[in-house]
Each structure stands twice: as C-alpha cells, then as structure tokens.
Amino acid sequence: MNRRAFLRAAGVGGVGVTIAGCSTGNGGDDDGNETNDTDTGDANETDSNATGDEASGDDGTDGEDDANDTGPNGTGSNGTDDNATDGANGTDGNGDDGHDLVVTVEDEAGEPVDDAIVRIRTEGDILGGLFGGEETEEAATDSDGEVVAEGLSDGTYTVAAESGDLSGEREVEIDGDSAEVTVAVVEQTEGRLRIATYSSMVDGEEPAGVWLKEAFEERYPDVTIEWTVPEAGVNHYIQRAQQDAGIDVDVYFGLNVDDLVRIDDTLDEQLFASLERDRVERADRVRDDPAVEFGDPDDRVLPYDTGYISLVYDEGEVEGPESFEDLVDPAYEGTLLAQNAQDSDPGRAFLLWTIDAYGADGYLDYWRELVDNDVRILGSWDDAYSAYENAERPMVVSYSTDQVYTNRYDGDMSRSQIAFLEDQGYANPEGMAVFEGSENADLAYAFMDFVLSSEAQAEIAVRNVQFPAVADEHVDLDAEYDEYAHEPPESIALGYEELSGNLGGWIEDWAREIASQ
C-alpha cells in the first residue's frame, strides 16, 4: 500500500492545510483555506448530502467493478476497504489533525489510472460557494491509481482528476472520519442532452431520473441533461415524425417491445437509430436472459431494467395459484382482478403471457373460461390495485416487486404475496434508444454507458423498483431491496418477431370478446 500523500495536516485546529512536496500552489493562504463543516449554502446542502451518500454507496459498487476488471495488482480489494483500513494509516487517530481522503482514479472501464493529476478543492464559503473554494496543489496518482490527501477537516470537497485528454471530478463529504472516493476520468464533452421519458421517472417518489441527471452531470460537469415528459409517450414522437413536426430530443428512456412494434407498424422511416455498440463499452454487461431481450432485428434498444408481471394475493383469503388452470378452477371463482390490455402494461403482459401459454389459437378460449370464472378486468393498474387494496378481490395482476412497496409503506405482508404461475414471470424490459438524426450521439452514448455502470444500475433498481439489466457480477443490490423483490424461476416474454404484425389483432380480438360479454 504505497500511496503517495500530498496533503498533510498542519496549523491549529486542523482546518488549515499545507502542502507536502509541492512548491507552488494557489491555495497557500491559510485563512483562505478555512472551511466550515457544512456551510455550503442552503441550495447546495441537499446536493452535497446526496452526493455524499452516493460517494459512500459508490465505494462498494465500484469495488465490484474493480474486482472484475482489474488485473493482478489487486486494487480491487482496496476499493472495498472500509474506513477502518485508513484508520490504520495512523492519521485518523490524531483527531484534530483531520482525516484522510483516499482518491482512486480509474478510467471508463474501471482500470486504475496512474500519473493522473489530482486536485482537491474546498467548497467556497462566500455566498454558498458561488465563487468557488480554494484549491490544493496537485499530485499524481501511483501505479494503483491512488493518492492520499491527509489532514482534511470535515466538509465537502470536490476532487478533480486529469489524465491527458481525460478528466473527471466528484464531490465527497468528509464527516468525522476518513473517506475514500473514486474519480472516473473520461473524455469530456459538453452540451445539452435532451431525454424524453415517462412521468414517474422524474415525478415519483425518489425518482431515478433525478439521480441520473445529478450523477451524470457530476461526471461530465459541462453537460446538462434535460428531461422532458411527453404525455403520450413514444406516440408523441411517432406523431411528430408523421407530421414532419421535427423532433427536439436525443434519447428516449423507457421503451418497451410494444413501442417498437407500434413504431414500425406506423412509420416508414426509422424513429430510432440502430445502436453502435462499440460506442457503449458496458453494453456487453447486459445479461443473457429473455427478461432483458427486445429481439429487435434493427438492434435499436439497450435495456436498462426489467420487471416481472406476476399475481399479488392475500394469503389470508386464498392460496397462491400455481398454474393458469388453477385460475379457472371453481376454487378461484371471483378472485382475480386484471387490467385492460388495450392500455395497461401489466394487463397487456398478462394477456401475452396467456398467449404464450395457450397459443394464438387457444388464448381466447382460455379467457372465456376466465370470464366464466368471474375475472374482473378494470382499466389501469391503478384502478385494479385500488380495488385490490379495498379488498374487492383477493388477487390482482401486478408486479413481482410489490413487497418492496409494502415494506416501504408499512403494509401488511400477508396481503402482498407473490404467485408465479407455472413458475414463470412475464418480463417487461425497459430500454433506451437514440433518436435517428440526433446531433448529440456522443453524449447520448456516454449517457447510456453511464446508465449501465454498477452504481447507476443499483440506483435505478432501487428507485425505479425494477431489476437491473446487467449481469449479477456487475451490480451490487441493496440487501433490503433484494429481500423483497422477487424474481421468478423462469422469465418469459414474447419478443419483437412474435409481436410484430400480431399484437394489435390479438388485443383487439380479446377486447371485443370481453366488451361483448
């Protein structure tokens, strides 16, 4: 562990810093370096807290990256070191002398970068940091891509690293203990990336979109992400294309297979560009599983998460059904709530699941039996779940992550039981794609690559309450999340080829059958 130290505690009270081994500097003035613990201004306060959390969550997940990506030099294990290890360096025990900050610099693939120049900047204490803080002298990383800053007092710091054309920076909060931070250096671009998505991505509780924007903009300080939420989703852009009204966004975030089918049924031209996979280094991290496959012959979509349709039931009222045949058994008469497949995602997934099980020739017969057994098909997922919550029926078609919410909202677990019919769950992967003709393709690919990074995958899973798109070894899920989010033994989904040309007819036939009852 041969870290190069470049900052050392000095002065009274541990708030000033002097520079070890460097002769020049722009932060030499002791007074100027004085930093208040948390005085970063109201506007920044929540930001710095948030990024502080990210930094600590990040250590674990990036460590995972390192473990897989790095060679024999063993920095992977360093990455997951906790603070106690740093304490062993001895400086931590000095209390007033401040804390260590271990900085690891890595490149986009997670490889350590040596000889990268690292600078640490304090938050300015004038006008909430508006004029920036003082900067330390620079130091270069060692062969493990690391340097140690010593003697830092509590507060928020910006760590900037630079290596040739690559650079990056990251905020870290030091709060009573030593800390470590990994800074990824990437090719910096600048500009504005406009991303269209659905409303819960930015407007829900703890939405993933807010985190993605903040984390990505931290990595690329000269980039601004603009979210936009068109009411009609992808249809908005299909219609724009039809009307030649121009498309003013770069990326669509939140596509599913049905959307692709509808685009191709409606438009002659391409709405989304085929992926240039070599521009997304992490693209091959996506797991090899039907749960995240779009089966798109034009390869336009990169999945970022997936969910499974299952039944949610009240174990005080019914036993969990095990098969589709169970549902038409008299024992389950009048127990099931489903949704209108015309415009509800879980409703449509459930319908497609029955088509997978009984075939295009047999699914309507099965649904007639379901109707005879008094299934009730309401409008949206919200409608059906409202009915379920008020005990209208003891079973509802829903998502296999239901218990995550039940846990979060102190609900009754006995009413949040998951049944995987035939030991299966119907997968509903969500993906992202770049609009054909986007002038920000570089940025768009950088964003997509970032979305597949370990930390982003872990955050999206928890905030969006979905399952990661990448393979297990590339993501480290929160334990609590893992406990309540259930994955079916087998995931199934009809892909693009099966749906193309069939989807509309299947749904129409089904809807006419139900509405004519």
Added chain:
Amino acid sequence: MSSRAGGPGGRRDGRSRRSGRNRLRGWAGRHALTVLAVATAAILAVMLYLPVGIVFSQAVFSEGTPTLSAFRAVLADPFYTGALAGVLADPLAIGAHVEGVLEWLRAGAPVPRMGLFGFTAYQAALSTVASVLLGLPAAYVLATYEFRGRRTIRSLTILPFVLPGIMVAVGFYAMFGRDGTLNAALDFAGLGPVDFIGYSPLAVVIVAHAFYNAPLVARVTLAAWESVDRRAVETARSLGAGPGRAFRDVVVPQLLPAVLTGALLTFVFTFMTFPIVLALGGLGLATVEVWIYDRISQLAVAEAATLAVLETVLTLGLTYAYLRYESAQAGMSRGDASPAREPLFPDLRTALSARRLAVLAYGAVAVVVFVGPMASMVVGGVTDGGGFTLRHYRFLAERQATGAAYQTLPWPAIRNSLLFGVATLAVALPMGVTISVLTVRSRWGTAIDALAMVPLAVSGVVFGIGLLEGLVFGTDIGGFRLQVTGAAAIVAAHAVAAYPFVVRNVSPLLADLDPALVESARALGASRARALLDVELPLVASGIVAGAAFAFAISIGEFSSTVILASGSDAYTMPVAVERYLGRRNGPAIAMGTVLLVVTAASFVVVDRVGGRFEA
C-alpha cells in the same frame, strides 16, 4: 364596424356632441356585441373547429379522396351497432328486415344485442335518470328552505365536477369497497359486509356518473328556481290555486327547461364517459369512448375519428332536438323577485313532518353518495399501511422545497389552476353571454345554438389529439405557421370547454324574458349592449352565476387538453400534478387530490359570494 357610425352625423340620440371619449364609448357600446361575436368566432375557429376538423377530416378522407366506407364498416359491424347492424348494412332490404323482426318475435323477443353504441346510450340514459333523481331534491331543498350553511352547500354542490376520474375511482373504492367506509359503518351497526361494487358494477358506474352529474342537474335547476317570479306564484294563489296547483302550473313550467337542460348535459357527458367506467365497471362495460381512446393509442387516428364523428352526430342531434323544444317554450317572465324560503327546522313539530323527514332522508343519501367518496379519499391521503401518516403531505412539501425545475411542483400547479380558472371566467362568460344573446331570438338561433354545444359533443380524446396535431405541432395556413401552446392556449381551450355551460344556463332564462323589456329600453335610447347590461343581465344573474361556477369548475378539472398544451412547459395544473404523482402506491396523488379539493372548495365559496353580490 364602419367608422362612419362613430362620426358626428351618425347619431340620433341627442347625446352625440359630448366629448370624444364618450363618443368612443358610444361606438364601443353600439358595437360591443359585434366585437365580442367576432372575438368569440375567432377563438372557436382556432381552438375548436381547426383541431376538431383536422381529426374529423381523417374519417371522411382516405388518401385524399372523400369516402364514407369507414362509416359503413362501423355501422354494419354488430360489435358497434348490435342488432341494428344488419339493417344499417343494407337499409333497403326491407323484406329481409321484416323477416328478421318476425324471427325475433317468434323467438320470444329476447333482449337484442346492443352493440357498443347501444350500450353506451343505455348506460348514459340510466345515468341521466339517476342524476335527475338525485339532483332534483337537492335543488328543491336549496331553493325552498333556509338553513345554516345553505349558501355554502350551494357553492359546493358542483365540487364533484372537478375531481379527476382516478380520484373518484379511489374515493368510490374507499367508500363502497368491501373494506370501505360504508361497510365499516354497516359493520358497526352489526350488518354487512356487502359487496356493493361486485354485486352490480353497472349500478356503481351509474352512481359514480350521478356523483358527477347530479350536482349539475341540481345547480342548473336551482338557478332557474331562484329566478322564478314569486309574484306569479302569489297571483296564482290569490286567484284561488292551492300551493300544489300553483307549483304545478307556475313553477314547474319554468323549471322544466332547466331540468331537461341538466338531463341533456348529463346524457351527453355520460355518453362520452371514459376513465370512470373502466376504473369501476371494467372492460365489460366499455363505451365508445374507450374504443376511441384505444384507437388513438394505437395511432389509428382515422378509425378513432370515425367513431368520434358518429358520437358527435348522435349527441349533437339530440341537442338540436332538445333546443327545438326549448325555443318553443319562451315565456314572459320578468323574474326579479325570487321565491321566499322557509326555515328548514323552525320547531320540533315541523321538523317531524313527513316533508322534513323526507328532506332528512335525502340528506342521508347525499352524504353517502357525495360526501362519502370525497371524505374517504381525503382519509386515504393521511393513511398508509401502518395507519395515520403525514408522509404523503411531507412528500408534497419536500417536492415543493427541493424539487427541480423539470419536476412537477405543487405550488405552481395550484397557482396555475387558479389563474387559469379566473382567466377562463373572463373569457368564457362574455363568449357564452354573447352567443346566448345572438341566438336566443334569431331565426337560425337553434342551429347556431346546437353548434355552440360542439365542445360538449366532441370526444375529449379526439379534441386532445387535434390540439396536439393542429396547434402544438403547428399548422400551415397560407404560408403562415400557426402554433399555439402554453398558458394562453390553455385558457382558450378551457374557455371553449366552459362557455357552453354559460350558454345553457343563461339562454333559457334570457328566452324567458319578456321581449318588451328590451324594446322599451331601446326605444328610450339605450344601445343594444346597454340594454343587455342594464336590463337583461341583472334579470338572468342567477344563470350567469351558475354558468360562472361551471366555467370555473370546468377549468379547474380539465385534464386532457391541459396536459397536451402544457407539455414541456411549467403551465401544468392541479389535475396534471395528481396524475404525475401517481405511483405504485397512490398516497402522494391522493394528497395532491385533496389539495385540489380544498383549494377548489375555497374558491367556489369565494366565486359564489362575489357572484352573489351581483345576484342580489
């Protein structure tokens, strides 16, 4: 509008030599109606006829050539038109149809297949009956009795009108569900539980429609009731008519047009019903609008347009028929002495009379049907799995405090809703009054009046898509790109949706006025606008106030066109915020729904109090 009219020689009223300012006022006075009519026509052209025309034209043009084949396909499809499909497919094969009818009779005349259109009309008719039955007693109580809180209750009657469909569904499940408030009350009384919703989904959907529309019937009827000329009743009584006879011969004829107006509006509204049938009744009770929405989401706009045109033709035809009837009812009311109200519970003995007990029984029904779902919804906003909680309101507060600009924040939603509501009033009232005045005694009045009802007779889904394609994306008109979005467009769209309510509340009262009143004022030198302002409007103030309340409510509750025109800007409103806060648990959305309810209730009371001053 020629300038000659303002010139020195143009006046014969003896006041022409006053200052230029007065002359201007005189010009404006004489042409005010013309100016208002042109402005109204312009707003309607851009915000209604253009977007609707863009979509409707796709039903009759297939690749540039006009065709009716799309209509033929729909009409001949038993799924849409049920047992009539055979007749509509080949109307001239009379022999075969007669044979079919005989066949049907021989089979014992079973209930024929209704088809989507038939069922839609059927549930709308039932909903109309339910709304009238539930709404008329409310109008009776509010018009006849004086009691504490009467004014406030009157102001709040149309509160249900503004609630987003999803919130009504939440409220109905929380009230009538197996675990709902009503079953809890029954359980307390040692009864139940009763599976209200499961027992008859159709009945629950109809009650939900009555929840929305009975207040409409009540408010429209009440406005007419309050302008019944008390002296006419007194005259009848002095001529020896008993109270029942006086009511039947004097009051009922004046109320009937209003009751029928309320029924008509209810029928048209529930014919177009969409989210609530799916939420409470399910796909088995699908209406035409459900299919239109599906066609739009599949981007099969031409098919959606075909269904929507048929919807519009049916509802507009009904409206026209009704208006023909209404225009034949013009009376001679002078309506400036509203009826006296008697105390509801003057003493214990009266309080126990049959009539008072019936009022109490109605009150109990009203509490269950109207207050119950709203109260249950409010309770849902302060509970989660663990019982009482303020976390949903904390979510709203935190979003307001720390939310980013691209997120939906509660306060801008509240502020926009109120601003748009007031602005809608300012636009819709003059529009509605202008159309009322122009149509009420004109030769083509009934036809124009029926056309003025187009906003109610057009599918909301189709109107939304028309706004998107026509105004948000923009339309080329003679080399000029017409593109309208943002706050002004939202207000205009709200005004277009709201003015028919002003017309429908004002026109019957206006038609009921003695034409001699205006003629006298004109003979004495008043301009048409002056006569309108000074003579007619004060006499129909109760209708204007009722229309204003509806206009405000329409604006506050409007969702589908708001969300399209507000896209990408921060001009979102409270119902939009409710929808955007929906997640896998609906607590935050319900909390926002409660805010919507409280803010709207407060503004209704204010609108009514302010309006009441003009009424008095």
